[in-house]
Amino acid sequence: MFQLFAITFSQGLQAFLPVALLWIWSARAPSSRSRHALLIACVAAVPSSVVAGLLYQRAAHAAAIEAALAIAALAVSVPTWRRLDAATTAVASPALSSGLLIAAAATFFIVRQEMETAVVLDAAILQVRSLPATASAAAGLTLAAVLAVVEAALAARLSAASIRRGSNAFLLVWVPLLALYAFHELCEARLLPLSDLLHQVTEPYGPDGLYGRWAALLLLAAPAVAVILPAPTRVGAPAFRLAIAGAMRTRRSAIGAACAAGLLAIAALTPDMRIETKRGLAAAASPLNDPEAEIAAAVRAPHLLFRSTALDASYGRVVIAALDGPNRARTVTSLRCERVYFAGGRGLCLDADRGFFTTYSASVFDATFRVQRTLKLDGGASRTRVSADGRLAAFTVFVVGHAYSGAFSTHTELVDATAGDALGNLEEFSVWRDGARFEGADFNFWGITFTRDASRFYATLATRGQTYLVEGDTALRRMRVLRSNVECPSLSPDNRRLAFKKRVDGTRVAWRLAMLELPSLAEHLVSGETRSVDDQAEWLDDGRLLYAMPDERDPVHTPNIWVVPIDGSRPAQILLRQAESPAVVR
Numbered sequence: 001m002f003q004l005f006a007i008t009f010s011q012g013l014q015a016f017l018p019v020a021l022l023w024i025w026s027a028r029a030p031s032s033r034s035r036h037a038l039l040i041a042c043v044a045a046v047p048s049s050v051v052a053g054l055l056y057q058r059a060a061h062a063a064a065i066e067a068a069l070a071i072a073a074l075a076v077s078v079p080t081w082r083r084l085d086a087a088t089t090a091v092a093s094p095a096l097s098s099g100l101l102i103a104a105a106a107t108f109f110i111v112r113q114e115m116e117t118a119v120v121l122d123a124a125i126l127q128v129r130s131l132p133a134t135a136s137a138a139a140g141l142t143l144a145a146v147l148a149v150v151e152a153a154l155a156a157r158l159s160a161a162s163i164r165r166g167s168n169a170f171l172l173v174w175v176p177l178l179a180l181y182a183f184h185e186l187c188e189a190r191l192l193p194l195s196d197l198l199h200q201v202t203e204p205y206g207p208d209g210l211y212g213r214w215a216a217l218l219l220l221a222a223p224a225v226a227v228i229l230p231a232p233t234r235v236g237a238p239a240f241r242l243a244i245a246g247a248m249r250t251r252r253s254a255i256g257a258a259c260a261a262g263l264l265a266i267a268a269l270t271p272d273m274r275i276e277t278k279r280g281l282a283a284a285a286s287p288l289n290d291p292e293a294e295i296a297a298a299v300r301a302p303h304l305l306f307r308s309t310a311l312d313a314s315y316g317r318v319v320i321a322a323l324d325g326p327n328r329a330r331t332v333t334s335l336r337c338e339r340v341y342f343a344g345g346r347g348l349c350l351d352a353d354r355g356f357f358t359t360y361s362a363s364v365f366d367a368t369f370r371v372q373r374t375l376k377l378d379g380g381a382s383r384t385r386v387s388a389d390g391r392l393a394a395f396t397v398f399v400v401g402h403a404y405s406g407a408f409s410t411h412t413e414l415v416d417a418t419a420g421d422a423l424g425n426l427e428e429f430s431v432w433r434d435g436a437r438f439e440g441a442d443f444n445f446w447g448i449t450f451t452r453d454a455s456r457f458y459a460t461l462a463t464r465g466q467t468y469l470v471e472g473d474t475a476l477r478r479m480r481v482l483r484s485n486v487e488c489p490s491l492s493p494d495n496r497r498l499a500f501k502k503r504v505d506g507t508r509v510a511w512r513l514a515m516l517e518l519p520s521l522a523e524h525l526v527s528g529e530t531r532s533v534d535d536q537a538e539w540l541d542d543g544r545l546l547y548a549m550p551d552e553r554d555p556v557h558t559p560n561i562w563v564v565p566i567d568g569s570r571p572a573q574i575l576l577r578q579a580e581s582p583a584v585v586r
Contacts, residue, residue: 005140006214008117012144013216014177015113018077019106020148021170024155024163026102034102041103045110052111053118063354067185069112074178078171080105117141132505147220162227169226173218180205190354201311204557295320295369298331302586305342308332309559310578318349318369323584326576333369338381341583344390346372346417350381350397362395364420373420379411383447383488383536386417387454392474393417394448394457412445412459414474426459426479429472433481440464447488447536448472451495458489458498467503469516483521487511488536490545493586499526499537499545499566513537513545515566527568538582540575543567548580 019042026034056062080101120137155163184206187195205215302323308314318340320331337349349363349371360377362384379397386393393415414423426445431438440463447460455475461468469486472479490499496518501511502525513526513533526545535547544565550557551574559580564572576582 005136008120008137008140009144010140010214010216011113011117012141013147013219015110016145016148017151017170017216017219018109018174020152020155021167022080022102022106023152025167027152027156037100037103038106041106042110045107045114048107048111049114050118052115053122056115056119063185063188063358064191067182067189067191070178070182070185073109073112074175074182076105076108077174077178114141151220151223158227165226166223169222170219173215173222177215177219188354189358195354292368294331295333298322299367299585302584304576305340305347305583305585306561306576306579307337307340307581308578309580311558319579321576323586335363335365335369335371337581339384339395340581341384341386341393342585343386343388343583344417346386346390346393347583348384348386348393348395348415348417350377350384350395352380360397362415364393364415364417375415375420375422377411382410383412385448385450385536387450388452389454390417392423392450392454394450396446396448410444410446412448414448423474424477426472428477430478431461431470431481432478433468438481445470449489449491449498449536451491458491460487460489469498469500483516486516489516490537490539492539492542494542496542497566499539501533501535501537508532510534513547513564526564526566528564528570529562529572531572535580538584540584546575546582546584548582551577 019038023035023038026038056065117137121134125134155166158166180202183192183198184202186192187198187202188206189195192198298320304321304323304326306319306321308317308319314330314332316336316338318333318335318337320333322328335349337351339350341348345367347365347369349365351361351363353359353361360379360381362375362377363371364373364375365371377395377397379399381395382398383396384394394412395415396410396412399409399411412426414426415421416423426448427443431443442463444462445459446462448457449459450457455473457472457474459470459472459479461470461479461481466484467487468484469482469489470479471482485502486498486500487503488501491497492499498516498518500514500516502514502523503510504512509530509532511532511534513529515524515526516522531549533547533549535549538546540546540563544563546561546563548559548561550559558578560574561576561579561582562572563575
């Protein structure tokens, strides 16, 4: 829940602090019309954000929209404040007298950020129906609004010179922040060269990244420091202070300094990112080889299949590694996936073509990694599995939104892997609990795992804010509820245990890895892994689990594949670096 709070708090600061700055300048203008227009714009922005959120969550090219909005914010910000600054020294100003400029700018700044918050609140209130999630999201939004009001109230006591220094400091943070967000989203939309690589590099600094999420706090801190510190003078002033004073004399120089400061900060704070970027640019210059003989040799013995997250030319591609030595030689295939699985001689690859209009697909491929069939999907990749005999496959995609904290709607379907035909959505199956029919308009399914004979499967059912483990029969097209609080089940090779992630409320660890003994359903936690794991585990063998998550010491937070024994004999450790979506092929 803390993640929800952090996201809405960051979005709120980026929405309300620019409006607070508009209010501070308009309050000093000779006419009060701009203040009235600003109040009307703030009220109008509420329903506008809701409408924009509804349209946004149905958009197939969300990243391109976010990039365009960030670029538009850049184009609006500097000329708006330049006019406001000039208007406060004039007897009258048409721009401020009409109030159109300030109203339009305020509405845009709020709607640009809060349309995403509207999506989050819609999911928390109406879809997931979670009071803790709703409270966390609302708390983050409320705190951001309160801080913006406090900033505007305190600024009323400041001189024009102090406000000007604070505004310049705000722009020194605001401009590079918007530029970085625009660049990151353009890469996510795959509108730039080397988009996959650059998107991965900038992910921690993007709007929802580990660092980018908290960068909005600088929008509060920078103006406060600029106002509190005394104005620099030429007599006895340190060289760096004179440089800052010179940069703040004009808006144009401030913009240049802001962009330079943003690039220098990223370069200074993340040397590993610079190294990986150079390595990726160099590797991307040469095409990958995909010889059939090399692949045939790699799959002859038991092996591990996974998606590469390395920041080089292999990024996003399916890689083969020997099961008895996965860190030795790796064979990179030409198949590019966002999720992949393989069993019984067939695999399923979920991919996305992130052009201006993003499209999604599922491809069935054979043991030579040649695509046999391709299905169109209606959302982004989440989970996929193939039965042990290779006859059936299943996939889960997010139909609306792109994360659990967004609009929560999944689509889980069975596929005939031999013919490539869709066999039906799990929502078409009947569900039974305690001998009675169990129904709900908000049913969501995900995380299928097949039994040895593929006629039965286990999956997750979510409804009314609760998750359940269901056992399904593919022939009868029915499922029965076994127990609650089970997500992403994974059946062991001997079919005697189910690994799953268990939600833990009231702590910062959202999910713990756990185990169910079959058929008793006796439960115990996997003691070797105490962090939050948001993945569908894969069994390395009957006693060890594989799953993907980043190394906390990695500044880029690249996913790695970890291994942990289920008996707690030793803690989790990294099995493969720069890898995710593992599939063990015995």
